[in-house]
Amino acid sequence: MTATIKASKREDLRRSNTRELRNQGSVPAVVYGKGKEPKTIAVDSLELIKTLREEGRNAVFSLEVEGNNSLSVMLYDYQSDPMKDELIHADFYLVDKSSVVDVEVSINLEGEALGQKDGGVLQQTLHQLNVRARADEIPDVINIDISELAIGEGLTVGDLKEGRNYEILNDEETTIVTVLPPQNPNAEDEEEAGDSAEEEPEADNGSAEEE
Numbered sequence: 001m002t003a004t005i006k007a008s009k010r011e012d013l014r015r016s017n018t019r020e021l022r023n024q025g026s027v028p029a030v031v032y033g034k035g036k037e038p039k040t041i042a043v044d045s046l047e048l049i050k051t052l053r054e055e056g057r058n059a060v061f062s063l064e065v066e067g068n069n070s071l072s073v074m075l076y077d078y079q080s081d082p083m084k085d086e087l088i089h090a091d092f093y094l095v096d097k098s099s100v101v102d103v104e105v106s107i108n109l110e111g112e113a114l115g116q117k118d119g120g121v122l123q124q125t126l127h128q129l130n131v132r133a134r135a136d137e138i139p140d141v142i143n144i145d146i147s148e149l150a151i152g153e154g155l156t157v158g159d160l161k162e163g164r165n166y167e168i169l170n171d172e173e174t175t176i177v178t179v180l181p182p183q184n185p186n187a188e189d190e191e192e193a194g195d196s197a198e199e200e201p202e203a204d205n206g207s208a209e210e211e
Contacts, residue, residue: 126157129157152180156176
C-alpha cells in the first residue's frame, strides 16, 4: 500500500512566515513536474522523516494537498540544518508510476571477502549507484556479494549484472570495492630504524691523527 503524507498549501512566502512554519514543526516544500506549474506547500517534518525511513529515500508516495486530489511524488532533494539536525526545505517531483526516472541507490556489501580473512583491508570507494528505472520498480538497495574477493582483487561497475528492472548509469571502469594487502604495523618502525642507522655519525679519529 502506498504511503501517504498530508500537506497544506503555502501561499505566504515571506521569510517570517517560513520561519514560523519551521518553528511549528513543518517543512516548507515545492512540488513540481514536467509541464506542471510548481506548487508551494508545507508538510509535517516528523511525518516526512518517518515515511522516508519506512519506505526508503526513492519511494513513490501519495501527497495529499488540502483542496486537491492526491499526487504521486518522490522526494527529489532536501536541505537540512547540520547544527540542529533537522529538515528545512524539500523538493518533491511529480511522477507517473510507469514513468522512467534516474535516481541514486545505496550499495550494500554482502559477506566477508576471502582477502579479509587473510588479513587484507576492505576499501569501498563507491557507496551509491546511479540507476534508471520505472518509478514503481526502483530498488531500495543494490546488494553486492564480495565473499569471493581475494587480496588484490576488486569489483568495478562493469562487473555487476544489470538488474531485471533497472539500468546502471555509472561508468563501467569505476571501482566499487577493493581488498588491499595487509599492512605491516612494524613497517614504519623498521623504516625509521633504517634511517637512523644511515644518519649515525662516523667515529671521530681526529685525536689519533693528531698524535
